[in-house]
Amino acid sequence: MQFVADAMLGKLARWLRLSGYDVYYSRNAKDEELLNVARHEGRVLLTRDITLAEKARRLGIKVALVESNSIEDQLIQLKRELGLRYERTPEKALCPGCNGSLEEVGREEVAELLPRGVLEAHKEFYRCTQCGKIYWQGKHWQSIARRVVRIEDKVSSSGK
Ligand SMILES: [Zn+2]
Numbered sequence: 001m002q003f004v005a006d007a008m009l010g011k012l013a014r015w016l017r018l019s020g021y022d023v024y025y026s027r028n029a030k031d032e033e034l035l036n037v038a039r040h041e042g043r044v045l046l047t048r049d050i051t052l053a054e055k056a057r058r059l060g061i062k063v064a065l066v067e068s069n070s071i072e073d074q075l076i077q078l079k080r081e082l083g084l085r086y087e088r089t090p091e092k093a094l095c096p097g098c099n100g101s102l103e104e105v106g107r108e109e110v111a112e113l114l115p116r117g118v119l120e121a122h123k124e125f126y127r128c129t130q131c132g133k134i135y136w137q138g139k140h141w142q143s144i145a146r147r148v149v150r151i152e153d154k155v156s157s158s159g160k
Pocket of ligand 1 (some may be wrong): 095096097098099100128129130131132133
């Protein structure tokens with residue numbers, strides 16, 4: 001399943017990409033652009049805007065009208081409504097910044113680009129094949145992974 005996210009859902013777009021979902025997102029995208037991309041690429045529209053949601057439905061686009069401002073509640077809603085699974089492995093993740101795919105790179109390839117502390121504390125590094133940004137499983141990644149585990153637990157214990 002692939003998505004188009006409206007301008008208000010930048011954070012959600014990043015989280016979904018990290019969890020392995022392909023998300024079209026541009027901060028300046030107009031409604032028409034979102035609808036076009038959703039329609040032509042068969043993507044599900046994620047929006048907080050009820051008018052846009054209705055417009056999309058009339059065009060036959062699948063829509064999730066996102067109810068909450070909280071990232072956890074948003075992820076829970078999508079899991080319940082669309083059955084999403086949130087991956088926690090970097091091999092499956094997409095670049096949160098640009099939606100590009102990540103490739104594993106050796107430490108020597110990134111040695112000059114990262115602070116020594118980071119290099120010494122981590123074994124695996126990943127580079128975005130589109131924008132070149134480098135990722136590793138640091139504190140931020142781990143805290144996201146923990147929250148995702150919590151969300152998976154919450155939804156499965158509530159009987160879905
Ligand atoms: Zn990128």
